[in-house]
Amino acid sequence: MIKNCLNNDIFLAGVNDRTTDLFEGLWPIDGVGISYNSYIIKDSKNVLVDLSKSFKTDEFFDQISAIVNLEDLDYVIINHMEPDHTGVLRTLRRINSKFEIICTKKAVKMLKDYYDVCDNIRVVEDGETLSTGKHELVFYHVPFVHWPETMVTYDKSSSILFSCDAFGGYGALQGAFFDDEYSEITYYEKESLRYYANIVAKFSTPVLNAITKLGLLDIKTIAPSHGLVWRKNPERIVELYKKWAKYSINGGENGITLLYGTMYGNTENMMNAVAQGISESGMIPEIFDVARTHPSYILPSMLKNRGIIIGAPTYEVSLFPYMQQVIQKAVIKNIKHKKVAYFGSYGWSKGAYKKVQEMTSGMDWDIHEGLEFAGRVTPELYNEGCELGKRFVKSLEN
Numbered sequence: 346m347i348k349n350c351l352n353n354d355i356f357l358a359g360v361n362d363r364t365t366d367l368f369e370g371l372w373p374i375d376g377v378g379i380s381y382n383s384y385i386i387k388d389s390k391n392v393l394v395d396l397s398k399s400f401k402t403d404e405f406f407d408q409i410s411a412i413v414n415l416e417d418l419d420y421v422i423i424n425h426m427e428p429d430h431t432g433v434l435r436t437l438r439r440i441n442s443k444f445e446i447i448c449t450k451k452a453v454k455m456l457k458d459y460y461d462v463c464d465n466i467r468v469v470e471d472g473e474t475l476s477t478g479k480h481e482l483v484f485y486h487v488p489f490v491h492w493p494e495t496m497v498t499y500d501k502s503s504s505i506l507f508s509c510d511a512f513g514g515y516g517a518l519q520g521a522f523f524d525d526e527y528s529e530i531t532y533y534e535k536e537s538l539r540y541y542a543n544i545v546a547k548f549s550t551p552v553l554n555a556i557t558k559l560g561l562l563d564i565k566t567i568a569p570s571h572g573l574v575w576r577k578n579p580e581r582i583v584e585l586y587k588k589w590a591k592y593s594i595n596g597g598e599n600g601i602t603l604l605y606g607t608m609y610g611n612t613e614n615m616m617n618a619v620a621q622g623i624s625e626s627g628m629i630p631e632i633f634d635v636a637r638t639h640p641s642y643i644l645p646s647m648l649k650n651r652g653i654i655i656g657a658p659t660y661e662v663s664l665f666p667y668m669q670q671v672i673q674k675a676v677i678k679n680i681k682h683k684k685v686a687y688f689g690s691y692g693w694s695k696g697a698y699k700k701v702q703e704m705t706s707g708m709d710w711d712i713h714e715g716l717e718f719a720g721r722v723t724p725e726l727y728n729e730g731c732e733l734g735k736r737f738v739k740s741l742e743n
């Protein structure tokens with residue numbers, strides 16, 4: 346895909362990835378895909394802002410060549426070293442050994458470690474500028490959005506922010522590139538939240554720091570390296586990222602994620618009781634079967650909702666493995682400050698509830714209910730489950 350982008354001398358060149366099934370080898374993107382966006386600034390000096398994964402390299406280079414000969418590139422700005430934005434760098438260097446790489450100091454070692462690139466590197470300080478002719482680019486360091494070396498690039502003359510991973514999302518582009526070209530962007534917003542919960546949530550404090558730092562700029566367009574270019578309403582994606590980043594600090598919104606796993610249906614029965622109690626109190630929980638839903642799809646709900654209820658049986662004196670998996674990922678992603686309840690069936694020894702407590706210590710998960718029951722859900726237990734659900738809704742009000 347190539348698009349005369351934003352104004353006459355800035356172009357979007359990028360590839361849609363619709364065949365990688367797991368992003369980062371971990372998060373399912375089958376069915377939605379992802380784009381790797383790169384930007385060409387055609388000026389007295391020719392610039393590429395970020396590159397692409399080493400994937401469809403010919404297609405990517407052909408797009409650039411349609412605008413600027415690869416031999417005539419003067420600068421390649423590496424905002425972020427992760428291989429989804431740098432994978433083609435070694436090949437590009439073989440074609441053109443003279444372009445200067447613009448990056449932060451922390452990226453220098455990574456350039457050597459990943460690509461054995463050591464020459465023609467210009468390290469830029471936070472706030473440093475580079476004139477390319479008509480355009481004046483300013484580099485702002487935004488460490489840990491997403492890696493320690495990460496920066497963003499701001500073009501003063503067009504007020505475009507090239508933000509790399511920040512403000513990006515899953516979802517290959519559907520032949521249109523800008524927010525205003527889609528009548529419905531709910532799909533991209535939802536996939537951006539999933540991307541945020543999967544990839545960015547761990548770095549919510551750096552994200553908020555970056556938003557504060559960049560808040561002083563006059564930004565007319567946000568051009569990330571994944572997903573839509575936001576030119577009609579750039580404030581929208583900034584506000585969403587700000588809201589999502591704050592969830593890691595304030596615990597999220599008034600809602601309930603109800604997770605369950607079951608082997609023989611007893612814990613599932615109790616889940617129905619708890620869900621009934623919740624709904625009788627006027628809320629509808631978001632329910633996930635942890636064995637059948639990849640954590641990638643569960644984490645956005647856990648990040649967003651202040652209430653998390655965990656229903657899982659004891660399995661070999663511990664917690665049902667799929668539940669361990671989703672809780673472990675929530676811990677890694679810094680999903681903190683939650684109100685939590687546990688319920689689950691056991692056969693003879695218990696062990697699941699203890700494991701939940703162990704796994705989440707240090708996360709400020711206020712686990713104020715633990716309903717462990719032997720075997721089946723009796724009518725009395727069903728009522729207890731309903732009551733647990735009702736009490737949980739009340740506890741969220743405090």
Ligand SMILES: Cc1cc2nc3c(=O)[nH]c(=O)nc-3n(C[C@H](O)[C@H](O)[C@H](O)COP(=O)(O)O)c2cc1C
Nearest residue numbers: 608609610611612658661662690691692693694695
């Ligand atoms: C492979 C396996 C391991 C189990 N390990 C334990 C255990 O260590 N301690 C225990 O009390 N129950 C254990 N159980 C029993 C289950 O916790 C019990 O059957 C429970 O009722 C299952 O709930 P469910 O119907 O929701 O799957 C185990 C069951 C299975 C199938």
Ligand SMILES: [Fe+2]
Nearest residue numbers: 425427491510
């Ligand atoms: Fe990244």
Ligand SMILES: [Fe+2]
Nearest residue numbers: 427429510571
């Ligand atoms: Fe990325």
